Amino acid sequence: MIEVKGLVKCYGQFMAVDNLSFQIPTGCVFGFVGPNGAGKTTTMRIMAGLLRQTAGEVLYDGREMTSDRKFLKETVGYMPDFFGVYDNLKVKEYMDFFAGTYFIPVGERKALIDNLLQLVDLEEKKDFYVDALSRGMKQRLCLARSLIHDPELLILDEPASGLDPRARVEMKEILKTLGDMGKTILISSHILPELSEMCTQIGIIDKGRMQIQGSVADIMRQLTKKRVFHVKVLDETDVAAARAREFASVKHVIEAEREIQFDFDGTEQERAAILASMVRAGVPVIDFREQEGNLEEIFMTITGGGQTNA
Amino acid sequence: MRNPIIKREMQTSLRSWKLFYVVCAYVAFLLLVAYLFLETVIAQSIYGGFNPEDAMYLYALLSGIQLAFVLLAVPSLTAGSISGERERQTLDILLTTKMTPFSIVFGKLVAGIGQLLMMIVATLPVYALLYYFGGIGLWNIISITLYLMVTAVFIGSFxxxxSCIYKRTMISMLVVYVLFGLLIFATAGGYLIYLAYINSEAAMQNIMAEPSVLVYCGCFAFNPGAGFFSLIGEQIGTNPILSWMGFSKAMPMLPVPTWVINVAAELLLSFGILALAARKINPLKRK
Incomplete structure (x- = not known):
């Protein structure tokens, strides 16, 4: 478990991070969302040991990370929002160089590098020069580089920024794999719908403060003023609508062709009861689902209509 | 190689033809100088031959060119080391690895000096010419090469x-050239004025001027030129600069030669400067 407690970072009079607190459970893919200047990168740089905080602490399983440089470097893999490459260096040499910076024994490097390149789907490019790779490939290489010392926590600052849709999908798949491998991942992005698909939890930060934190569904539930349900039926649309209207928590039932839609402000038990009532009445229900909220909308609501690119 | 930066820098610089061309051009230049020197000496000789003692002067001349080369080349090899990492946006990544800031700057210095050492070693066959005439031993060449390396470390650390302070490589280079220009010429100029002053005072009192050890060391402890001429003077039997100054006593009595003071002072200061550079790039330094 990572706990950020009362983190403060001041630049003179300007407070970039203002008493920020949040938790990331072990193995969680945590999405860090916020408008420009919200303090995301500053927080990530503090967690990666690239900035000293003015106050507060970052605990990893109860151990303060930022004051224990050795522990921090072993625990954290950091990928900045840009990727630096060296001229005249091949992919495998680039990886070997960073393996050297973590003092990984020479004998272990080849297998490790091959595995990591395979993970990011670059094993066929290992003899290519780094500067000849596409942006997406460089980004994946940078991710492989951040994994070279097998860190438990990955801090990825906008890993999908500037990538084309295909490269984004590839990056998303790799991150999912890493999540499945049990890595704790802190990821920031301005592509909010992607975060909702990728992250088990998100935290929305604005003006250096955490505005809300939780699973995407929980946040939706907390912030969406009305929950809208869609019920698709094969027949008996009117019966389905009538059954729904019997519940006090159901408002504004709209009937369409083999589908009804209604607003709902009840509990999960009531939600189950509505479905059960329809089924008991013989309505052939083929779909009963809550309309997905729009993460962008929520983001705008929380951050007071700030910019959506973090 | 324990420091991965040294390996990487060597790998990338040796892969490029640039270093090869620079080495070739430099060796060719030294050969040309040696050839012109021999031609001139032979032409001026009344017997039409070559006096082996002149080989000593050729040695001093070639070594002087080596020193000038070190002074000019080291900033270009090292002044972009950290600013270059910043420009490539790789410094942050390096700082998150297990390498300490000191090992990063040390690796950069050794890599830069390593390239220079390659160039210096490539010129050794030119020195081999001097063996033909005798007078210059292998130890002379080794000691002057080591002295040049110490000078390179000194300039490289600055x-x-x-490079840690300024974001742009050009500015770092410029500042180093100005600093070393002042360190070599301004201190020498200052010492000359001091000598002139104490000599005129002594002449009025009809005594022999005795230069102060403190002033001498203050002026020359960090002056690579002073150490160089002191070492060359020991090797060829006469310090060309001291002879040129023309003062009855140009330097105080010292327990060790100037170049020894120079080597010790420069190495010590280089270590301090590198530690300061490491502190500059340490993101977690306390103000």
């Missing part, structure tokens, strides 16, 4: 410090 270059790296400025």
């Amino acid at each position: 270059s790296i410090l400025f």
Whole structure:
């Protein structure tokens, strides 16, 4: 478990991070969302040991990370929002160089590098020069580089920024794999719908403060003023609508062709009861689902209509 | 190689033809100088031959060119080391690895000096010419090469410090050239004025001027030129600069030669400068 407690970072009079607190459970893919200047990168740089905080602490399983440089470097893999490459260096040499910076024994490097390149789907490019790779490939290489010392926590600052849709999908798949491998991942992005698909939890930060934190569904539930349900039926649309209207928590039932839609402000038990009532009445229900909220909308609501690119 | 930066820098610089061309051009230049020197000496000789003692002067001349080369080349090899990492946006990544800031700057220095050492070693066959005439031993060449390396470390550590301070490589280089220009010429000029002053005072009192050890060391402890001429003077039997000054006593009595003071002072200061450079790039330094 990572706990950020009362983190403060001041630049003179300007407070970039203002008493920020949040938790990331072990193995969680945590999405860090916020408008420009919200303090995301500053927080990530503090967690990666690239900035000293003015106050507060970052605990990893109860151990303060930022004051224990050795522990921090072993625990954290950091990928900045840009990727630096060296001229005249091949992919495998680039990886070997960073393996050297973590003092990984020479004998272990080849297998490790091959595995990591395979993970990011670059094993066929290992003899290519780094500067000849596409942006997406460089980004994946940078991710492989951040994994070279097998860190438990990955801090990825906008890993999908500037990538084309295909490269984004590839990056998303790799991150999912890493999540499945049990890595704790802190990821920031301005592509909010992607975060909702990728992250088990998100935290929305604005003006250096955490505005809300939780699973995407929980946040939706907390912030969406009305929950809208869609019920698709094969027949008996009117019966389905009538059954729904019997519940006090159901408002504004709209009937369409083999589908009804209604607003709902009840509990999960009531939600189950509505479905059960329809089924008991013989309505052939083929779909009963809550309309997905729009993460962008929520983001705008929380951050007071700030910019959506973090 | 324990420091991965040294390996990487060597790998990338040796892969490029640039270093090869520079080495070739430099060796060719030294050969040309040696050839012109021999031609001139032979032409001026009344017997039409070559006096083996002149080989000593050729040695001093070639070594002087080596020193000038070190002074000019080291900033260009090292002044972009940290600012270059910043420009490539790789410094942050390096700082998150297990390498300490000191090992990063040390690796950069050794890599830069390593390239220079390659160039210096490539010129050794030119020195071999001097063996033909005798007078210059292998130890002379080794000791002057080591002295040049110490000078390179001294200049390189400053270059790296400025590379940590300034974002642009050109500015770092410029500052190093100005600093070493002042360190070599301004201190020598200052000492000459001091000598002139104490000699005129002594002449009025009709006594022999005795230069102060403190002033001498203050002026020359960090002056690579002073150490160089002191070492060359020992090797060829006469310090060309001291002879040129024309003062009855140009330097105080010292327990060790100037170049020894120079080597010790420069190495010590280089270590301090590197530590300061490491502190400059340490993101977690306390103010």
